[in-house]
Every structure is written in structure tokens, then in C-alpha cells.
Amino acid sequence: MTSTDTVTQCATCGVEHAEPLPQVCAICADERQYVPAGGQRWTRPEESASRGASIEFTEREVDVINLVHRNCPGIGQKPALIRTDHGNVLVEVPNHINDEAVAAVRGWGGISAIIASHPHMYGVQSLWSAAFDDAPVYVSAPDEQCLGLRPRNTVVWGGGHGGAEIELVPGVRASQPGGHFPGSAVVHWTAPDGRGVLFTGDTIGSVADPGWVTFMRSFPNWMPLSGAVVRRIAEHVSRYDFDRIYSNFGGCVPHGARAAVQRSADRYAKWVDGEYDHLT
Numbered sequence: 345m346t347s348t349d350t351v352t353q354c355a356t357c358g359v360e361h362a363e364p365l366p367q368v369c370a371i372c373a374d375e376r377q378y379v380p381a382g383g384q385r386w387t388r389p390e391e392s393a394s395r396g397a398s399i400e401f402t403e404r405e406v407d408v409i410n411l412v413h414r415n416c417p418g419i420g421q422k423p424a425l426i427r428t429d430h431g432n433v434l435v436e437v438p439n440h441i442n443d444e445a446v447a448a449v450r451g452w453g454g455i456s457a458i459i460a461s462h463p464h465m466y467g468v469q470s471l472w473s474a475a476f477d478d479a480p481v482y483v484s485a486p487d488e489q490c491l492g493l494r495p496r497n498t499v500v501w502g503g504g505h506g507g508a509e510i511e512l513v514p515g516v517r518a519s520q521p522g523g524h525f526p527g528s529a530v531v532h533w534t535a536p537d538g539r540g541v542l543f544t545g546d547t548i549g550s551v552a553d554p555g556w557v558t559f560m561r562s563f564p565n566w567m568p569l570s571g572a573v574v575r576r577i578a579e580h581v582s583r584y585d586f587d588r589i590y591s592n593f594g595g596c597v598p599h600g601a602r603a604a605v606q607r608s609a610d611r612y613a614k615w616v617d618g619e620y621d622h623l624t
Contacts, residue, residue, distance in 0.1 A: 358418020461545025
């Protein structure tokens with residue numbers, strides 16, 4: 345495994361940073377996240393390992409493997425490894441890495457490309473890239489300034505809010521509807537059953553009712569997006585044929601996801617635009 349001694353992480357969000365460290369993690373200081381009341385704290389993968397940090401693997405469906413954090417720093421995202429005949433794509437990045445996790449991923453076929461939907465999901469992406477022959481790490485151009493540490497094989501792509509699309513491996517594409525962050529990305533994959541799957545990060549959030557989704561600028565701080573932005577996101581993802589959604593914390597829409605996005609966007613926009621104010 346690659347050396348972890350050059351990487352320091354924010355203990356709150358888990359995102360990697362290089363020396364010299366800032367006074368406070370810029371990702372956490374932003375209004376979409378938070379600095380804990382106790383103040384900024386930094387950690388390293390070795391420190392996490394000493395506390396029993398590990399990565400477990402669960403199969404969401406055929407060829408979609410979730411990497412689940414145990415005793416790791418950060419906010420507990422569940423990255424997804426998409427397995428294809430043309431190479432595997434890691435969507436979102438763990439906040440920890442160790443030899444056992446690397447060996448397990450090698451057993452699943454390795455990693456050909458790494459993409460985080462937005463900066464909260466960067467994790468220790470430089471270490472995961474290095475562990476897999478400097479697999480390319482795709483970073484949305486509007487969010488490039490959020491990199492606390494730049495992986496050796498960083499690929500900056502797109503301009504946000506529009507038609508920019510990139511093929512990560514054949515059959516797996518990413519684009520940038522924006523919303524949660526200006527460069528927030530979604531990843532589309534055509535599964536072996538012929539139906540599409542959309543990995544949405546925090547651009548489109550799962551909710552308790554599996555027939556609906558939601559949209560937020562900040563989930564921890566409950567900050568909404570405008571109706572116009574939500575309609576833009578829904579229009580953007582309508583280019584894709586998808587039956588299922590997987591979000592970045594283990595939630596999903598198990599079927600009918602494309603229609604769920606459209607009706608949810610319509611409901612959301614009507615509420616924030618005041619059409620239902622008479623009900624309040």
C-alpha cells in the first residue's frame with residue numbers, strides 16, 4: 345500500500361490535506377458543513393488505524409459494492425465500487441485506507457477511475473489512487489479549488505451546470521448538474537440487466553419514502569435550493585435512462601427512479617416558490 349505519512353485529514357469531514365495545514369478545514373468552514381463546537385481537529389490514517397478503523401464491503405446489487413466505514417473519521421459516506429468488463433469505477437471515496445481494504449478491492453477487480461460527486465466526498469482519494477497504479481481522479485472544474493491535496497493523476501473536467509459529460513470507462517458516464525456544489529456530479533451506469541442506475545451523491549437525496557427524493561444546498565444545516573435550481577437538476581438528469589438511484593449514504597430508490605426525480609422536483613419547486621403557502 346502507498347505510504348500514508350504525507351496525508352493529514354480533517355477529523356470532521358475526513359478529507360485529506362497536505363502540509364502546511366490551514367487554520368481550519370475550508371470544507372467544514374463552508375456553510376454547507378460545520379466546524380464542531382470543540383474546534384478544528386486533524387488526524388492521520390495511522391491514528392485512525394490505531395483506533396480500529398476499517399472498511400467493510402456489502403453488495404448492493406450485482407456489480408455494485410458499497411465500502412462501509414467502521415470507526416473512521418468523517419461523515420460516514422458509503423462509496424460505491426461499480427464493476428464492469430471495462431474496468432471498475434469508485435464513486436465517492438473512503439475516509440480511510442488499509443492493506444486489507446486494498447486487497448479486497450483488488451479481489452473485486454481493482455479500480456480504473458475514481459470520482460467524487462462533490463468535495464465532501466474526496467476522502468483520501470490520493471491514497472486510493474496511488475494504491476491502484478495512480479488511477480485517474482476526476483475532479484469537477486468548479487470545485488477544483490476545494491482540493492486540500494491534489495492526487496498525482498488528477499483529471500479536471502467540465503464547467504458545471506450544463507452539457508459537460510465524461511466517460512469514465514465504457515458504459516459509465518458522469519456529468520455536472522450542480523446544485524449542492526457548483527460542480528456537483530452524477531454518475532450513470534447501464535447495469536447488466538439493461539436498466540440504468542444513477543449515483544447521485546448529495547445532488548439528489550434519498551428520503552424515507554422510496555418513491556420520492558429531495559434536493560438541498562446543505563443537508564446538515566437544512567438549507568434549501570431554489571425552485572429554479574431544482575428544476576434545472578431534474579431537467580439535467582432527464583437525459584439519462586435510469587431505473588434505480590443510489591445516494592452516497594446508502595439510500596436508494598429501488599425502481600421507477602427517473603419518474604420519482606421529476607415528480608419530486610415539481611413538488612419541491614412548488615413548495616419553495618410559494619404555491620402551497622395557503623396550506624401553512
